[in-house]
Amino acid sequence: xxxxxxxxxxxxxxxxxxxxxxxxxxxxxxxxxxxxxxxxxxxxxxxxxxxxxxxxxxxxxxxxxxxxxxxxxxxxxxxxxxxxxxxxxxxxxxxxxxxxxxxxxxxxxxxxxxxxx
Amino acid sequence: xxxxxxxxxxxxxxxxxxxxxxxxxxxxxxxxxxxxxxxxxxxxxxxxxxxxxxxxxxxxxxxxxxxxxxxxxxxxxxxxxxxxxxxxxxxxxxxxxxxxxxxxxxxxx
Numbered sequence: 692x693x694x695x696x697x698x699x700x701x702x703x704x705x706x707x708x709x710x711x712x713x714x715x716x717x718x719x720x721x722x723x724x725x726x727x728x729x730x731x732x733x734x735x736x737x738x739x740x741x742x743x744x745x746x747x748x749x750x751x752x753x754x755x756x757x758x759x760x761x762x763x764x765x766x767x768x769x770x771x772x773x774x775x776x777x778x779x780x781x782x783x784x785x786x787x788x789x790x791x792x793x794x795x796x797x798x799x800x801x802x803x804x805x806x807x808x
Numbered sequence: 809x810x811x812x813x814x815x816x817x818x819x820x821x822x823x824x825x826x827x828x829x830x831x832x833x834x835x836x837x838x839x840x841x842x843x844x845x846x847x848x849x850x851x852x853x854x855x856x857x858x859x860x861x862x863x864x865x866x867x868x869x870x871x872x873x874x875x876x877x878x879x880x881x882x883x884x885x886x887x888x889x890x891x892x893x894x895x896x897x898x899x900x901x902x903x904x905x906x907x908x909x910x911x912x913x914x915x916x917x
Contacts, residue, residue, distance in 0.1 A: 722903055724905075726907075731909070731910075732909050732910070733812075733895050733897075733907030733908050733909050733910045734851065734895075734907045735907070736904060736905070736906050736907075739903065739904060741903070746902065746903075747902065747904060782850060782851075786903070794838055794839055794856070794858075794899045794903060794905070795903075796841060796853040796856060797841075797843075797851070797853065797905060798853075799850035799851050799852070800850060801849070801850050802850060
């Protein structure tokens, strides 16, 4: 298994542009999460999916953020009309209950770093 | 609301023992994770406690008191490679995990 992969690893864009990030979770992990992390802070929950269903979305997110997981495998996170405050590392994680824990631990990808100029 | 408190930074000496404390208040609770994050890297899983008490895993141990909303991570025989951020992360139910700001640990020779 190759782990969670994210693409692109780095993205520089101008304010007002749209950006899209892709996450490929560990195969057979049915839960997929998106977090955002800024320097010196812990990951901030954005949203999560169980299979293709988006079960929760943070109220901190504006309507400019949307995430999909159309076939219950890979996921995309789109940010429309980017703002400088969107500059952060966007982390994807996946989990499964099959590891023996009551709540499966999160396996994170390396992240997609967004810089909005 | 949700609140997680842990010290911002700690410094310890190689070979020593360090305890990183975490207090939390969450609307729901389904166990607490600790993750390690080296600078520039993704967080990696260290431990999970769902019942009160101590869980030991090699040099790392984690303790939970649900009634007090308190957990700690204990690192023994510190090594230079343990210099990292340690993230306290309660699961608030429904498979959602939230993270504290992290404690940055510096291990000095």
